[in-house]
Amino acid sequence: MTALCLYRDSVRSDWVDYNGHMRDAYYLLAFSLASDALIERIGLDEAERQRSQRSVYTLEVHLNYLRELKLGEPLRVEAQLLGHDSKRLHVYFSLYRGDDAEPAAVSEQMLMHIDTGIARCAPFSPAVLAQVQQLAVSSAGPWPAYAGRVIALPGTRQGGAA
Template identity: 50%
Template sequence: MPALITYRTPVQEDWVDYNGHLRDAFYLLIFSYATDALMERIGLDADSRGQSGNSLFTLEAHINYLHEVKLGTEVWVQTQIIGFDRKRLHVYHSLHREGFDETLAASEQMLLHVDLAGPKSAPFSERSVGLLQGLVDEQQDMPPAEFVGRVMGLNIQS
């Protein structure tokens, strides 16, 4: 399967900082829109959310800022399913641009399927499980996500 592209956008003027680079917060915004698009692919589009009362909440997100991104650059997000269980979804988003082979930024995220009436965690529907498994099967030959499971810290010696 070719990479699953979930979101595409040019970097907008109000997204850049005083250095002419994409601001930190807007990387997360871009990845958030990619998650929204993924939700549509797995049966959690707006209509389904309204009918079922279920959605995804982000439990944890890590972002790696790898290369600068400047105003006007057309970027896209490729999304890979790392894994899922009854209630959780582990995803990897990577940010790319034309003519540059390296990943610009990466975000590893843990998402929770939620019954909004609680709100409380809830199992995925059979339809969502089938759609998720289909994506996992299609992505089985993809190279492993490069920036997954990283831990931030300092090795401070006294």
């Protein structure tokens, strides 16, 4: 598997809370900015989004906070494409502190290709789908430890109201 680094930054002062840690919302912001870079990587840059009236929207996000980040620490976000079809991307993002090997946070996301002219899902163009397929091959690897997790208290019913 080839790591696909999509975003680099450092923890900014306005991202830090009263405990001196990066606020939870800014982890999601870093993943969102990496998602923007992914969308450009598959051929949906701003010019193409305007021309085709196509974009990618986020349908679902799971975020696991694993280690704290503090003011000024460098961060990077890498991505692995876990799956795709003609309209969706199942992506796993890992956020690392600097060059650390273990992630500080991970986010599993389902993204949908949208025809923005009618606000409905639409198949990827052949050119974009070719980029998605290439990304799937280059990022193939073991299933990540935090992918596919469900939020529930032990002994509670999953999937509906009690």
